[in-house]
Amino acid sequence: MTAAPGATTTWTTVCPLARIDVEGGVTALVGGRAVAVFRTHDDAVYALDNVDPFSRASVLARGIVGTRGDVPFVASxxxxxxFDLRTGVCLDDPEVRVASYAVRVVDGVVEVAAPEPGPGG
Known part of the structure; x- marks a missing residue:
C-alpha cells in the first residue's frame, strides 16, 4: 500500500512483536476496523481485515498460517x-479478497497503517 502524494500515514501501535506467536495472529482495532496481524515462520509481519468474506465471521486472526510454494497465507x-498475507487475495478464488494493510516493526513493536478513508470519508 502506498500513500497518495502529500498524504500522512497514521500508524496504530498493536503490540510487541514477541507477543505474536510464530505462525500465529492477533486482532487489533485499527482505524475503526478489526484487523488481523500475523507473524510468519521467518518473522515477517502482515495485516489483513479480520473478517472472512465467505463466512462473514471475524475470525481470520485465529486461522492457520503457512506457505503455499513461496506464498505466505492464512487459512480461515x-x-x-x-488468503495471501501479502495481498489479501484468496488463493482458491482470486475474485475474492480481504483488505491488506501496511505493517512495520519499530523498536520491536508492531504498527499497522490505518485504512484510508473511502470516498466522502
Missing part, C-alpha cells in the same frame, strides 16, 4: 480458504 478457521 471456518471454511479453510487460504
Amino acid at each position: 478457521p471456518m471454511l479453510k480458504q487460504p
Whole structure:
C-alpha cells in the first residue's frame, strides 16, 4: 500500500512483536476496523481485515498460517480458504479478497497503517 502524494500515514501501535506467536495472529482495532496481524515462520509481519468474506465471521486472526510454494497465507478457521498475507487475495478464488494493510516493526513493536478513508470519508 502506498500513500497518495502529500498524504500522512497514521500508524496504530498493536503490540510487541514477541507477543505474536510464530505462525500465529492477533486482532487489533485499527482505524475503526478489526484487523488481523500475523507473524510468519521467518518473522515477517502482515495485516489483513479480520473478517472472512465467505463466512462473514471475524475470525481470520485465529486461522492457520503457512506457505503455499513461496506464498505466505492464512487459512480461515471456518471454511479453510487460504488468503495471501501479502495481498489479501484468496488463493482458491482470486475474485475474492480481504483488505491488506501496511505493517512495520519499530523498536520491536508492531504498527499497522490505518485504512484510508473511502470516498466522502
